[in-house]
Amino acid sequence: MRINLQTGFQWLILLSGVAVLAYVVLVLEEMPRSGEVQGVSEALFQPGDRATIPADSGAGRVQALPHDWSQTDPGLQAGWYRMTLRLDQAPDSAPDRQWAVYLPTVHMNAAVYLNGELLGHGGRLTDPVARNWNRPLYLLIPGGLLQSGDNRLDVRIKTDVSGNGYLSPVFVGAADALTPFYEARLFVKMTLKQFITLGMMVAGIFMAVLWLYRRSDPVYGWFALTLLLWAIHNVTLITVNLPLPSRVWDWLRFTSVLWFVIAALVFVKRFLGQRTPLLERSLYSVGLLASLALALAEPPWLYVLGERVTDSATFVIGVLVVGYMVREQLRRHNVEVFLIMMAMFLVAGLGGYDILVVNHVIDPQHGHLLLYGAPIFMLSFAAILLERFIQALTEAETLNRDLGARVEERSEQLVRNYERLHMLERQRVLVEERERIMRDMHDGIGGQLVSTLALIESGETDTHAVSKAVRRALDDLRLMIDSLEEVEGDLLAVLGAWRQRVEPYLVSAGLHMDWRVQELPRLADFGPHKALQVMRILQEAVANIIKHAAADAVTVETRLEPGPDGAERVWVAVRDNGRGLCTGGVSQVPGRGLYNMRRRARAIGAALEVEDIGGGTRVVLWLPLPRPD
Amino acid sequence: MIRYSVLLIEDDAHTRARLARVVGAHPQLHVSAAVGSCAAAREAMARATTDVMLVDLGLPDGSGIDLIEEGRRAAKPVEAMVITVFGDERHVLSAIEAGASGYLLKDGDSGYIGESIMQMLAGGSPISAPIARHLLQRFRPPASVTDESDIAACGLTQREQEVLELVAKGFSYADIAGLLSMSVHTVTTHVKSIYRKLAVRSRGAAVYEAVQLGLIKLQK
Numbered sequence: 001m002r003i004n005l006q007t008g009f010q011w012l013i014l015l016s017g018v019a020v021l022a023y024v025v026l027v028l029e030e031m032p033r034s035g036e037v038q039g040v041s042e043a044l045f046q047p048g049d050r051a052t053i054p055a056d057s058g059a060g061r062v063q064a065l066p067h068d069w070s071q072t073d074p075g076l077q078a079g080w081y082r083m084t085l086r087l088d089q090a091p092d093s094a095p096d097r098q099w100a101v102y103l104p105t106v107h108m109n110a111a112v113y114l115n116g117e118l119l120g121h122g123g124r125l126t127d128p129v130a131r132n133w134n135r136p137l138y139l140l141i142p143g144g145l146l147q148s149g150d151n152r153l154d155v156r157i158k159t160d161v162s163g164n165g166y167l168s169p170v171f172v173g174a175a176d177a178l179t180p181f182y183e184a185r186l187f188v189k190m191t192l193k194q195f196i197t198l199g200m201m202v203a204g205i206f207m208a209v210l211w212l213y214r215r216s217d218p219v220y221g222w223f224a225l226t227l228l229l230w231a232i233h234n235v236t237l238i239t240v241n242l243p244l245p246s247r248v249w250d251w252l253r254f255t256s257v258l259w260f261v262i263a264a265l266v267f268v269k270r271f272l273g274q275r276t277p278l279l280e281r282s283l284y285s286v287g288l289l290a291s292l293a294l295a296l297a298e299p300p301w302l303y304v305l306g307e308r309v310t311d312s313a314t315f316v317i318g319v320l321v322v323g324y325m326v327r328e329q330l331r332r333h334n335v336e337v338f339l340i341m342m343a344m345f346l347v348a349g350l351g352g353y354d355i356l357v358v359n360h361v362i363d364p365q366h367g368h369l370l371l372y373g374a375p376i377f378m379l380s381f382a383a384i385l386l387e388r389f390i391q392a393l394t395e396a397e398t399l400n401r402d403l404g405a406r407v408e409e410r411s412e413q414l415v416r417n418y419e420r421l422h423m424l425e426r427q428r429v430l431v432e433e434r435e436r437i438m439r440d441m442h443d444g445i446g447g448q449l450v451s452t453l454a455l456i457e458s459g460e461t462d463t464h465a466v467s468k469a470v471r472r473a474l475d476d477l478r479l480m481i482d483s484l485e486e487v488e489g490d491l492l493a494v495l496g497a498w499r500q501r502v503e504p505y506l507v508s509a510g511l512h513m514d515w516r517v518q519e520l521p522r523l524a525d526f527g528p529h530k531a532l533q534v535m536r537i538l539q540e541a542v543a544n545i546i547k548h549a550a551a552d553a554v555t556v557e558t559r560l561e562p563g564p565d566g567a568e569r570v571w572v573a574v575r576d577n578g579r580g581l582c583t584g585g586v587s588q589v590p591g592r593g594l595y596n597m598r599r600r601a602r603a604i605g606a607a608l609e610v611e612d613i614g615g616g617t618r619v620v621l622w623l624p625l626p627r628p629d
Numbered sequence: 630m631i632r633y634s635v636l637l638i639e640d641d642a643h644t645r646a647r648l649a650r651v652v653g654a655h656p657q658l659h660v661s662a663a664v665g666s667c668a669a670a671r672e673a674m675a676r677a678t679t680d681v682m683l684v685d686l687g688l689p690d691g692s693g694i695d696l697i698e699e700g701r702r703a704a705k706p707v708e709a710m711v712i713t714v715f716g717d718e719r720h721v722l723s724a725i726e727a728g729a730s731g732y733l734l735k736d737g738d739s740g741y742i743g744e745s746i747m748q749m750l751a752g753g754s755p756i757s758a759p760i761a762r763h764l765l766q767r768f769r770p771p772a773s774v775t776d777e778s779d780i781a782a783c784g785l786t787q788r789e790q791e792v793l794e795l796v797a798k799g800f801s802y803a804d805i806a807g808l809l810s811m812s813v814h815t816v817t818t819h820v821k822s823i824y825r826k827l828a829v830r831s832r833g834a835a836v837y838e839a840v841q842l843g844l845i846k847l848q849k
Contacts, residue, residue, distance in 0.1 A: 471736065474714075474736060477715070478715055478716070481715050481717050482717075482759060485718065485759050485762070487762070492797075492798040492799060493758060493759070493762055493797055493798070495798075495799050496757075496758025496759070496761075496762075496796070496797055496798050496799030496800075497757065497758045497759045497799075498799075499758065499799040500716075500757040500758055500759075500799075503801075504737065504738070504741050507740070507741070508738060508740065508741075513801070515799055515800055515801065515804050517798060517799060517800075556799075
C-alpha cells in the first residue's frame with residue numbers, strides 16, 4: 001500500500017466530506033423546541049386556489065403537519081391552512097423583543113397572514129411560482145399584531161404542475177430564539193449550495209482550460225463537462241425566482257442531470273483508461289432521445305417522464321459508474337481507486353436519496369442532498385488529475401534535461417565525424433593532387449628529360465640541341481610551377497603568367513607579341529591541371545610559329561563567342577602573320593605537335609581549331625563556360 | 630660611356646661562371662667580383678664600390694636577403710636583383726620585401742639579362758603577372774573600407790592599382806602605357822613605387838612584430 005501526499009489528501013477529502021454531510025443532516029434535523037417558541041403541527045386545510053383568506057368559519061379538514069400533498073391530494077396546486085395560536089398575554093411590543101413566524105420547509109411558495117394581516121410571502125405566487133424548495137421562510141411580526149388569547153394564522157400555499165405542495169410544522173416565537181435555527185438552515189440549504197455550485201463552475205472552467213491546452217488528454221475535458229453540467233443542474237434546483245418559463249426551466253433541470261451522469265460515466269471510463277464505444281454511443285442516444293422527448297412532452301407528462309423515466313435512467317447510469325469503480329478496485333486493489341470508490345458510493349447514496357425524494361418515497365423536508373456530495377466527487381478526482389498533470393510536467397522536465405544531454409553528446413559525435421570526414425577529404429585531395437602532378441610531369445618534363453638523356457647518350461655532342469632540350473624541360477617545369485598559382489578561374493592571369501615565360505623566346509626570335517586580351521568571366525572548375533594544359537597548348541602553338549611560320553608578329557586574343565550550339569564559350573586565339581598552312585603544304589602542319597595539342601584540349605573538355613587565315617595561321621581554343629544556374 | 634660594376638653572388642660554380650660571362654658580355658656592365666658566399670660578398674663590397682648586386686637567396690653561409698639589406702643601407706646604396714631558377718612568387722616577393730628592385734632568371738640569355746639590369750638601373754622594375762596578382766591581393770584594403778581616401782591610405786594609389794591589374798592580365802609596360810595614356814617611364818615609376826611600398830610595409834610589419842615580441846624597446 002502506497003501512502004503518499006496524494007492518498008493522504010484523498011483521505012482528508014473523504015473524511016471532511018463525511019463531516020460536512022453530518023453537519024448538514026444535523027442542522028436539517030434540528031427544529032426549535034424552546035419554551036419561548038410555539039410549534040404548530042396541526043391546521044385546518046382547505047384545498048383550492050383562492051386569492052383571499054377564506055371566510056372565518058370552521059371549514060376544511062384537520063391536517064397534521066408536515067403535510068405532503070402527494071400523499072393526500074396529488075395534483076393539487078393551491079390550498080389554505082388555518083392555525084390558531086393561543087397566547088396567555090400579548091408579547092412585549094418593544095422593537096428588540098419582536099416576534100417572528102418561521103416556516104422551515106414550504107413547497108413551493110407561501111403567503112402568511114396573521115389575524116388577517118399579510119406578514120409576507122416567499123416570492124411570486126403566479127406562474128412561474130417562486131420555488132422555495134431550499135429556502136426556509138422567516139417573517140417578522142409587526143409589534144402589536146399579536147394579542148393575548150387566540151390569534152389566527154392563515155398560510156396560503158401555492159405550487160404548480162412541476163411539484164407537489166408541502167408544509168412543515170410552523171414555528172412562532174421571539175425573533176431572537178428563531179433566528180439561529182432559520183439562519184443555520186438558510187446557510188446549509190442555500191448559501192452552502194450556492195458556494196458549492198460556484199466552486200464547481202470555477203473548477204469546471206479551470207479544467208476546461210487545461211483541456212484546451214492538452215486536447216490529447218480527453219479526461220480533463222470530460223471532467224470539466226461533468227462538473228459544468230452538474231453545476232447547471234444545481235442552479236436549476238436552488239434558483240427561487242425562475243428567469244425562464246417553468247417548462248423550459250424544468251426541461252433544463254431534467255436533461256442537465258441526465259447528461260451530467262452520462263458525462264460522469266464517460267469521464268470515469270477515460271479516467272480508468274477504458275473505452276467502451278458501444279456503451280457510450282448508446283448512452284448518447286438515450287440522452288438525445290430523452291432530451292427530445294422531454295422537450296416535446298406537455299406537462300404533466302414532462303414531469304412523469306422527468307421524474308420517473310429520466311431519474312431511472314440516471315439511477316441506472318449512476319450505478320454503472322459506481323460499478324466500474326468497484327470492478328476496477330477488485331482488479332487493482334489500489335488505495336487511490338478504493339478512496340475514489342468510497343467517494344462515489346457516498347455520492348451515489350446521496351443521488352439515490354434525491355431520486356426517492358423526487359418520487360415522493362421519502363419526506364422532502366430536507367431537500368436535495370446530492371449536491372453536498374459534489375465537493376467530495378470533485379476534489380477526489382481533481383487531486384488525482386492534478387497530481388497526474390504535475391507528474392507529466394516533471395517527467396517532461398526530466399526528459400528535456402536528458403534530451404539536452406543527448407543532443408550535446410550527439411553534436412559532439414557529429415563534430416568528431418565531421419573532422420574525420422574532413423581529414424579523409426583532405427587526404428583524398430592530396431592523393432589526387434599528387435597523382436595529377438605525377439601525370440603532368442610524366443606528360444611534360446619527364447618525357448623531355450628522358451629524351452634529352454637519350455640525346456646525350458647517343459654520343460652526338462651537339463651542345464646546342466642538348467641545351468635546347470634542357471631549356472624546354474626547364475620551361476615546362478616553370479609552367480608547372482606557374483600553374484600551381486591559385487587564380488580562381490581567371491584565365492587572363494594564366495595567360496599573363498604564360499606570356500612572361502614565352503616572351504624571351506619571341507624576343508630572341510625577332511617576333512613581336514600583340515596582346516589583345518579581353519576581360520572574361522571566371523571559369524568554373526579551372527584548377528592547376530587545366531591551367532597547365534592551356535599553357536602547354538599555347539606554348540606548342542608558339543613553338544610552331546617560331547619553327548615554321550616565318551612570321552614577325554604573334555597576336556594573342558581572347559573574347560566570348562557563341563559556339564555551334566549557341567551557348568557562349570571562351571575563345572582564345574594565337575595567330576601569326578606568316579606563311580599559313582596552304583602555301584607550305586600539309587607538311588608544314590607539325591603532326592605530332594598538333595596531335596598533342598588536340599589531345600590536351602580534349603582532356604580538359606575544350607575544342608581546338610587550326611586554320612589558315614590567309615597570310616597566317618590561327619590556333620583557336622574553345623573553352624566551355626559554366627552553365628548559368 | 631659609364632660602366633656599372635656588378636657583384637655576382639651565386640654558390641653554384643657553373644651557373645656563376647655562365648652568369649659572369651653573360652653579364653660581362655654587355656658593353657655597359659662589368660663583373661667586379663663573382664663570389665659564392667655571403668662572407669666573400671661582404672669582403673668584395675668592402676673592397677670596391679658596387680653598383681648592382683645579383684644575388685641568389687639561398688647561400689651556404691646565410692641568406693641573400695641579409696646582403697640585400699646591407700647593400701641598401703650602405704653609404705652608397707647598392708641596387709639588388711635576385712637571381713632565381715623559377716621566378717616564382719615566394720622567392721621574388723621576399724626579395725622585394727628585403728629591398729631588391731627585381732629578379733633575373735638564372736638561365737636567361739645575355740640579351741635578356743643585360744637588358745634587365747640596364748632597365749633596372751634606369752629606374753625600371755620588372756614584374757610578372759603572377760607577382761602583380763599577388764601584390765594586388767596583398768595591398769587589397771579590408772572589405773569594410775569603401776571610402777576612396779581610405780583605400781589610398783591602405784597603400785596603392787588609383788594609378789598603381791590600375792597598372793598592377795593590367796600587369797596581372799599579361800600586358801607589357803608598353804601595352805599599359807598605351808592603354809593608360811602615359812609614358813613607359815611613368816609605368817615603370819609606378820611599379821618601382823609599388824616595390825618600395827611593399828618593402829616599407831614589410832619592414833613596418835617586422836618592427837611592429839618585434840615590438841610585440843619584446844625584441845625592441847621603444848624610447849618614450
